[in-house]
Amino acid sequence: MLDPLILLALMGVGLLAGFVDAIAGGGGMLTVPALLSAGLPPVAALATNKMQSVVGTAMAVLTYWRRGFVDFRNLVPAVALTFAGSFLGALTVSQLDTGLLDIAVPVALIAIALYFLFAPKLSDADKAARLPFGPFVPILGFAIGFYDGVFGPGTGSFFTIGFVLLFGLGLTRATGNTKALNFISNLAALAIFIPQGHVVWPVVLVMAIGQIVGGYIGARTGIRYGARVIRPLVVVVSIAMAIKLLFFP
Numbered sequence: 001m002l003d004p005l006i007l008l009a010l011m012g013v014g015l016l017a018g019f020v021d022a023i024a025g026g027g028g029m030l031t032v033p034a035l036l037s038a039g040l041p042p043v044a045a046l047a048t049n050k051m052q053s054v055v056g057t058a059m060a061v062l063t064y065w066r067r068g069f070v071d072f073r074n075l076v077p078a079v080a081l082t083f084a085g086s087f088l089g090a091l092t093v094s095q096l097d098t099g100l101l102d103i104a105v106p107v108a109l110i111a112i113a114l115y116f117l118f119a120p121k122l123s124d125a126d127k128a129a130r131l132p133f134g135p136f137v138p139i140l141g142f143a144i145g146f147y148d149g150v151f152g153p154g155t156g157s158f159f160t161i162g163f164v165l166l167f168g169l170g171l172t173r174a175t176g177n178t179k180a181l182n183f184i185s186n187l188a189a190l191a192i193f194i195p196q197g198h199v200v201w202p203v204v205l206v207m208a209i210g211q212i213v214g215g216y217i218g219a220r221t222g223i224r225y226g227a228r229v230i231r232p233l234v235v236v237v238s239i240a241m242a243i244k245l246l247f248f249p
Contacts, residue, residue: 002202009034010034010035010203010207011207013207014056014206014209014211015213015214017053017210017214018214018217019217019221020214020218020237021053021057021060021214022056022059022060022215022216022217022222023218023234024156024175024230024233024234024236024238025154025157025160025178025234025237026154026156026241027056028153029237029240031049031052032045032049035048035203040200044199047190047200048199048200048203048207050189050193051194051208052203052211054183054186054187055204055208056210056211057179057211058183059211059215059219060216063220064172064180064222067223069172069173069175070176070177070180072180075137075181077134078137078138078141079141081138081139081141082145082184083145084142085141085145085188086145086185086186086188086189087188087191089145089147089149089150090149090188090192093149093150093151101150105151105242106241106245106246109157109238109245110238112157112161112234113239116231122164122171122227122231123170124172124227126169126173128168129166131166136167140159140166141181144158144181144185145184145188148182148185148189149188149189153244153245154241156179156182157241160174160175163178170226171226171227171231172226175222179219
């Protein structure tokens, strides 16, 4: 049984991670090291992290949806294929060589950060889509869902850049849709982790409390300030993830 002070600290980490995740993703950079520092084995830390982050993401999705930034009717096919892609990725990860991703993913994250930093027209207003939403968002969901099942870091950033660049969504709508599909891809991983008994439920319980508060505050902040807060936070989180993957794997 973990010390109550450690559990309280993990609750605080969950709150901060939920806030960051609701706006730009990347909360796992905070929670996974915290769980490992608390003494959880690596697999248990990853499984517990997925479970507690799902709670915060669910709160963020609910908040974005209630304010009209997520239309689930248009996302149903993407939800199904995102789940399928992530589940398939998690099942096949042990048979794939992910060495190339160690370099490719940080480079892609830096490119995303540079785009969000220097693109002059990023705002909350929708733009003309380069691809039709209906047939191509499910393909995006499957591809990034598969990547999330195999590797994971930067999934939120990849979803967001896809919604902005390919489908013309404003940043706040892109973030809301990103949270919805990210939630589904995490559920697919949990469909494997939970039956295997890797989730440490007492830790999930306390961190979930922090995630609910952080996810709600983060989503409300993203909705209120829109591109003014989402844009710089995506830049910071993407660069931070790239540095961590390159120099602190």
